[in-house]
Amino acid sequence: MLIFNQGKYKSLLAAEEGELDTVAALVATDQNFRPDYHLVAPFGLINDPNGLVFDGEKYHIFYQWYPYGAMHGMKHWLHYTTPDFQQFTLADTLIPTEMFESHGCYSGGALPLGDYIAVFYTGNTRRSSDNARIPYQNIAVFRKDGKLLDKYPLVTCAPAGYSEHVRDPKPYFTADGKVRFICGAQRDNLSGTAIVFEMENINTPPQLMGELNLSDFDNRHIFMWECPDLLKIGDKDLFIWSPQGKQREAQQFQNNYHSTYVIGKLNDLQFEVEQFGELDYGFDFYAPQTFAGLDNSESAVMLGWVGLPDLQYPTDEYGWHSTLTLPRRLTLKNNYIYQTPLEQYYPQNLTALSLQQATELADLDRRYLKFNPHNRDFSLRLFDNPQGQHLNLSYENDVFCLDRSASEQTESMLSLGEQRYCAIADLQQVEIFIDRSVIEIFLNGGEKVLTSRFFIKNRQNRLQSSCRLEIESAVLAPIAYLAE
């Protein structure tokens, strides 16, 4: 076992005495922004959800984690198990300790295997002679109770024809019981793609089968595909991934990078695309992944990162960065993906409020709100503080807008614009989950979704609308973190 400790490539095992307590103490000084019912790291930076799998009794959730502060350094996988998405028990962390993961355990997925789960992940390494990045694809075996038993490499370099950017293996079973895993990749000509490996069974060496071929997708400008995920809902195949380099547009693809999906029919490596779309229209959403081990006959369950690469947030100064979304159920309607938080996140006993004037609503920053605008234009102002900061939602000419221009933003946030738009006709339902610095908005029962961070210190829990809105709402209970 090696203890890596080189600049930002520092493992958890190299922590000096009291060092992590100091980061935790800094996090505790944040009085404004720590979410209550979204999964947050105890300290440091979260990015992609990883290794999502239902083991028959409980869900395993891992995420990319850098413990020492709000930056992208040595990546670990922090690991929780939960039977219900209410109580999260800490389990063994995947910590880089071997040469085949010397510069971080990068993203990947997992499969249930009887009493075990097999985690597939990318070992990020740097060759000492010239610092070139060498991507390994590795397996880590965990017991269902969360104990790490073993880890070893499967693939020790990028295949010929591909650059050093090959990562994020997501495994799945084929109809005839073989194991395949799909990796995000960059070709030598610097275009993005995904490649598929096959193993006869979990103990045999992987063979490269080739690229996933999408029948109809405009790959111009796209230099990398990250976090690929192949799944089935009912009799449809889906491919979810995070392409990098797509041109930004006015009412979709508004961020620096995007998360997209296609629906259609997969024949071996040929994907006949029937529908293409963006998964989320908010400011902060990336690298989603769905759970393995569930019966996907009617729906799938997905988590995303409420964040994006290359962004700094106001919470960085408190030693933490980002969260995960609520777990979302994905269903198909008319060949489109609909997303809604899992049923247990919907509070019972909603209170009615007929809103017109500015109104105080206790704990607005931890509330679920629901209303029907009856397809009429409206604007809704949330919060207020002595600096006049607030958040604004509006609907006009069939376009929904989330505006955070009157709230605290970092330079990198500002550089991507202060509004996010989403075209949606016939708006009949708005549902909002607010969690202190996170907002997830579901329109028309999940037809369109906007996920974002927002930063308003010392806020008053005030609401104001441009027209009468009949709002139903309730405060959400915090989730609980249990030690191992």
Ligand code: FRU
């Ligand atoms: C996506 C990503 C993955 C990579 C991981 C590293 O956000 O860049 O491609 O495995 O993050 O943390």
